[in-house]
Every structure is written in C-alpha cells, then in structure tokens.
Amino acid sequence: MSAMEQPYVYRRRELVEPDWRRLPGWRDVTDKEWASAQWQRTRCVKNVRQLRELMGDLLTEEVYADLERDQAERATMSMLVPPQMLNTMVPAVDAPMPAAGAEFSAAFLADPVRRYMLPVYSDRRTDWASHPHASRDSLHEADMWVAEGLTHRYPTKVLAELLPTCPQYCGHCTRMDLVGNSTAQVTKLKLAGKPVDRLDAMIDYLKGSPQVRDVVVSGGDVANMPWKNLESFLMRLLEIDNIRDIRLATKALMGLPQHWSAPDVVEGLGRVSWTAACRGVGLAVHTHINNAQSLTPSVAHATRLMHEAGVRSIRNQGVLMRGINDSPEALLDLCFTMRDEAAINPYYFYMCDMIPFSEHWRLSLAEAQQLQHAIMGYLPGFATPRIVCDVPFVGKRWVHQVEEYDRERGISLWRKNYRTSIEGEEVDVTSTDYAYYDPIYTLPESGQRWWREQRDEGAVAAAHAAELAAAAASRTASLV
Ligand code: SF4
Incomplete structure (x- = not known):
C-alpha cells in the first residue's frame, strides 16, 4: 500500500523560527535580545494597547474591539503572552505573510495558537457560553x-x-x-x-x-x-x-x-x-x-x-x-x-x-x-x-x-478504584457514578431541548424561590 493511500500521511517537519521582524513592533529586535529570557519577560503582551503597539494596522479595529470585549465580558484569565508565543501566530513560514488589514486579521482569527492564548468575544458560544455544570476549580483541587x-x-x-x-x-x-x-x-x-x-x-x-x-x-x-x-x-x-x-x-x-x-x-x-x-x-x-x-x-x-x-x-x-x-x-x-x-x-x-x-x-x-x-x-x-x-x-x-x-443528553458516567483525600471510609467509591458533560451544542436537537427545559425549569424555580423569599421578607418587615 502506498503512503498516499493512508488516512494520515507522515512527513517530517523541519523546525523554523518564524521571523519576528515581520511584526511592526519587533522590526529592530536583535537575535541576542530574542534569546534573552529577561527581554522576553519584559516584552510580554498584557493588554490590547500593547498588542496594538506590536501589530499596528496588521489587525483591524474590529479585532482589537473583539479582544477588548472578551476581556471585559468573558475572559477567565488575564492577558499575558510572551513574544515567543506571539511569534508562532500567523507564522508566515509555509505561506506568504498575509496583507495588513482584513487578510491578516482573518489569518490571525483562524490561528490555532491565537485561539487559546488570545481569545476574542466572537470565538465564544452565545447559546451556551458555559455549561450549567461548569465551575471554578472544576476538578476540586x-x-x-x-x-x-x-x-x-x-x-x-x-x-x-x-x-x-x-x-x-x-x-x-x-x-x-x-x-x-x-x-x-x-x-x-x-x-x-x-x-x-x-x-x-x-x-x-x-x-x-x-x-x-x-x-x-x-x-x-x-x-x-x-x-x-x-x-x-x-x-x-x-x-x-x-x-x-x-x-x-x-x-x-x-x-x-x-x-x-x-x-x-x-x-x-x-x-x-x-x-x-x-x-x-x-x-x-x-x-x-x-x-x-x-x-x-x-x-x-x-x-x-x-x-x-x-x-x-x-x-x-x-x-x-x-x-x-x-x-x-x-x-x-x-x-x-x-x-x-x-x-x-x-x-x-x-x-x-x-x-x-x-x-x-x-x-x-x-x-x-x-x-x-x-x-x-x-x-x-x-x-x-x-x-x-x-x-x-x-x-x-x-x-x-x-x-x-447517554449521547442524547451528553452525560457520561465514570467510576474509580481509589479514594481521594475528601472521601471517608464509609463511602463506597468503587460503585459510585461520577458525571462529565458534553458541550450542549454538540448534542442532537432532542438533547439540546432537554437542557433548555432544565434551564427554564431552573429559572422558574429560582424565580419562585425569590418570590417566596421576598414575601417572607415583607412579612417580617410588617411584623417589626
Ligand atoms: S494552563 Fe498552565 S501555563 Fe497555562 S495559565 Fe494555566 S497553569 Fe499557567
């Protein structure tokens, strides 16, 4: 069977350092500066202003605004990207450097490293931005x-x-x-x-x-x-x-x-x-x-x-x-x-x-x-x-x-064969089910509808509880 018939074709990739001088803010950066950890640490991009100083009009105003909005409304991590990492975005190694403006911005938004290091608001889901079971410290460390x-x-x-x-x-x-x-x-x-x-x-x-x-x-x-x-x-x-x-x-x-x-x-x-x-x-x-x-x-x-x-x-x-x-x-x-x-x-x-x-x-x-x-x-x-x-x-x-x-609702159940430090001896951990959840938008329509109903019922229950609490508070106030 020839290599071309395989679903994946192996090829050895030669490593290349993308030329950082292609980015306007680093035109004059020397090899010695680039190799210095101190230089790298002090030139990290920590906000949109610094990204603009580096990229200039390579990126459109829409991209900068998209980043700003993400920082304000969605980001769970502050911005901190060392030059080494930024330089691997739109590397222009296997393809020519895209033209400034719309072309570079499209390549930047599609870039895999950018996508997790510099998330923009328009990357995120608007239907279910967070799963209902998402939480801070989701692993309970x-x-x-x-x-x-x-x-x-x-x-x-x-x-x-x-x-x-x-x-x-x-x-x-x-x-x-x-x-x-x-x-x-x-x-x-x-x-x-x-x-x-x-x-x-x-x-x-x-x-x-x-x-x-x-x-x-x-x-x-x-x-x-x-x-x-x-x-x-x-x-x-x-x-x-x-x-x-x-x-x-x-x-x-x-x-x-x-x-x-x-x-x-x-x-x-x-x-x-x-x-x-x-x-x-x-x-x-x-x-x-x-x-x-x-x-x-x-x-x-x-x-x-x-x-x-x-x-x-x-x-x-x-x-x-x-x-x-x-x-x-x-x-x-x-x-x-x-x-x-x-x-x-x-x-x-x-x-x-x-x-x-x-x-x-x-x-x-x-x-x-x-x-x-x-x-x-x-x-x-x-x-x-x-x-x-x-x-x-x-x-x-x-x-x-x-x-x-359960593929319809995207709920998987898992078991384990040891105790963590928070379970007492009385808990039979080996026969307990622990859940993990698929992203809701990946589910069939029936599963998505089930989650919407849960959400709506949850919202109704929360509104009802709030009404009861408000009524109890007003009763208390009238008794005082
Ligand atoms: S994923 Fe690792 S390197 Fe990245 S912010 Fe978290 S702890 Fe730091």
Whole structure:
C-alpha cells in the first residue's frame, strides 16, 4: 500500500523560527535580545494597547474591539503572552505573510495558537457560553488540599502548586480559580500562607506520608519561581526516601524556552538531575503544547539542554480543543514533530475541563473517542498519547473507560478504584457514578431541548424561590 493511500500521511517537519521582524513592533529586535529570557519577560503582551503597539494596522479595529470585549465580558484569565508565543501566530513560514488589514486579521482569527492564548468575544458560544455544570476549580483541587497548594487526589501521588503565576496565561486554564490576575469576570482565590511556610507544610506532609511516591511540582508554572527557591524545594524533596518520581510542570518550555536555556537554570537543573540520579529518583519535565506550530528551534534547543543536564524524560500533556488540535492530522503532526525534532514524548491529551466560558473549546466525549481511534497505529506505542477525561472527583480516565454514556443528553458516567483525600471510609467509591458533560451544542436537537427545559425549569424555580423569599421578607418587615 502506498503512503498516499493512508488516512494520515507522515512527513517530517523541519523546525523554523518564524521571523519576528515581520511584526511592526519587533522590526529592530536583535537575535541576542530574542534569546534573552529577561527581554522576553519584559516584552510580554498584557493588554490590547500593547498588542496594538506590536501589530499596528496588521489587525483591524474590529479585532482589537473583539479582544477588548472578551476581556471585559468573558475572559477567565488575564492577558499575558510572551513574544515567543506571539511569534508562532500567523507564522508566515509555509505561506506568504498575509496583507495588513482584513487578510491578516482573518489569518490571525483562524490561528490555532491565537485561539487559546488570545481569545476574542466572537470565538465564544452565545447559546451556551458555559455549561450549567461548569465551575471554578472544576476538578476540586483546592477541596483536596492537604496543605495549602498540595492536592492529594490519587493514592500514591500528589500535585504541589508552588505558586499561582505563569510566564503566560492560557485562556482555557483549568486552574483559573487560582492562577493569574483577577479579570473582570473572576476574582482569583489568594493563597493565604507565606510561600516559605506553605512549602514547609508540603514537605512535612510528604515526610509523614510514606504511601506517596510521586510529586508533580507545578503551579502556575515553575518557570516563574526564582531558580534558587525551586532548586532548594527539589533538593528537599530528594531527601525524602519515599519520593521516587518528581515531575516538573512547565508550559514555559514552549512559551518561554529562553528561560530553560539560560545558563544558570541549565546548571541548576544539572545539579538537581545529578542528585536525583544518584538517589535513583526519576526526574521528568512535563510540558503543555497544543499545536505543532508552537515547536520552533528555540524550543528544541531548550529540550536538548534539559536532556544534556540529565532530565530523564520530557513529556507533553496537551489539551484537546476545538479549532486548535481537534483533527487526527493536527494531533499526529504535533506528536511526530515533538518526537522527531524535540525529543518530547506525547503523553496525554486532556479533554478541556468544564470551567466557565469554555464551551467553544470543549469537545464531546464521542469526538474524543473518535480522535483516539484515529491516531492509533501511527506513532510508536510508547509515544501514542492517551486522550483522557479529567472527571471531577475521580481523576484522569482514558476516554474509552466510560461506564455509561447517554449521547442524547451528553452525560457520561465514570467510576474509580481509589479514594481521594475528601472521601471517608464509609463511602463506597468503587460503585459510585461520577458525571462529565458534553458541550450542549454538540448534542442532537432532542438533547439540546432537554437542557433548555432544565434551564427554564431552573429559572422558574429560582424565580419562585425569590418570590417566596421576598414575601417572607415583607412579612417580617410588617411584623417589626
Ligand atoms: S501555563 Fe498552565 S497553569 Fe499557567 S495559565 Fe497555562 S494552563 Fe494555566
């Protein structure tokens, strides 16, 4: 059978750094400036004014207004995009640079990286902008904190959220409850403890929990922690005998690879890797890349330095999102480019979590199952990513592990085989069903109608309750 007859045709993609000088605001930026993490951090785009200074009349006024409206009415994350990431939008590598105005704006709006890093109001659904079951902290991570920022959800592993900031803020961030600056829509939760006390409490918990062997060191993004503080925490973890795996979570490997290429960081990573190797502990880096467009020589350079420093494995945990990577081609292009050019192992693609205003990004479980089927058999088995649903109160489940699935109403039920830290011994968790919900607009008309009726009944019930409360208040007032 010839390669042309396959549904997916593999081709090796050479990495190219898009020329940042094509953008008006960076015409004079030198290679040296571009390679500097400090320059990148200070030139992040944090608002529409700064984007306008960079893009000028490449974008139309309508696009700027669309962004402004999203920030005011929908955004759950504030704007923060490093130059490295912005430069991968409309890269003009495989195609000529679009003309300023309508042509560039159309390409910008269609761009997969733009679509999740710089969401515009017109991207979002207007029928069901949020699912009725969407919530802040949709995975209930804070409910499972055993020390502030330390989530103990699975029996043998924990998630340590060291800090609530990142070098970049992603529109779909599942930790929108805690991470980043408050937006017009979301006042962020604030960590109460002093950083040093919180980290001490985490270490104390881990020392007293011999059943925990695996720590995901995350945030936010560990790239925003001063290196000496991060190194100190990692060295303390490495002194705990029961900790056998440490995974550092950083999207900055893609968003700000200049950070991970800085000599002081590379040297520090070398010290930590050496200590981990001497103690037989697996030190891995987990990153978050959603589209092949994000992989450039700067990213590959950083991953090479990480491997040379002794990091055992670099794995990708992407998020499956509509218009970004929701086709077999987009997923396989990303996975092959990571493997071939940057030694990153495709690991997971998460279904997008049920946070507010995420419906336009989310896929149904049926779509995710279909994608998983479509990508099997092309990559080596060890590099074939699992598409997983992070089910509230459960954790990651492979999309084909669903127990029951009502496709008409888009309700899937899941089970688990362990207790989280919030369930007492009296709860039989293994026979309890936990629900996840498809985006309503993906359902057949009968299912959509059912949800509209639920909404209308809910609205009627809420109005009735409000009337009763008002009547009770007026009775009370007349008695006073
Ligand atoms: S890098 Fe991760 S934690 Fe930070 S905003 Fe993006 S998704 Fe959220």
